[in-house]
Amino acid sequence: MTTLAPGRSVRRDAGLYGYERALRRRGLEPVAGVDEAGRGACAGPLVAAAVVLEREVPGLADSKLLTAAARERCFDLIASRATDVAVVVVPPQECDATGLHRANVAALRRALWRLRVRPGYVLTDGFPVDGLGVPGLAVWKGDRVAASIAAASVVAKVTRDRLMTDLHERYPHYDFATHKGYTTATHSDALARFGPCPEHRFSYVNVRAAMEGR
Secondary structure: OEEEEOOEEEOOOOOOOHHHHHHHHOOOOOEEEEEEEOOOOOEOOEEEEEEEOOOOOOOOOOHHHOOHHHHHHHHHHHHHHOOEEEEEEEOHHHHHHHOHHHHHHHHHHHHHHOOOOOOOEEEEEOOOOOOOOOOEEEEOOHHHHOHHHHHHHHHHHHHHHHHHHHHHHHOHHHOHHHHOOOOOHHHHHHHHHHOOOOOEOOOOHHHHHHHHOO
16 A cells, blocks of 8 residues: 555555545545656657546556557547646757756656646656645556556657657667667667767767767
């Protein structure tokens, strides 16, 4: 069980919508979930999303557990069923300039602020985010146990994948459409052969090594 508020908790077997139901019973609504995609990539943007989800979405799950086709279907359903959705795209240059974690927290905060509907409570994935202006809870593996975080994970992931596919057209040597900027053998080989492009994160050790090796 995970602590929700003094005297309140959510059972792990409460289902994907358990947190949202418990918060609404307490009058803490609407509930927003925030999550990001691209934190572990060495190329491309970091994308953060905030979602206020007050209707169930069939097939919704953590974006990492869904196939690409299933994520696209969920993305469309979220777009039609969510009360509100906001997205923030952080370019790699900003991730390098401020540091990844600071850029990540700021992006989650900015995504929440862009919502047209002001939430009464915010659920974040894994670590707390301060400066939200409303009560919030960091949920361990939140994208697997809280619907609004799962929805935010899908929106962030699909948005970022589409951006990386677009970048593939500009920088085909790196095969961004396949690995989406994460470190794979193919990506590492391309870095060694061609060096980094402007869409790489130069603060990352492997990117910096590829640049210095040129």
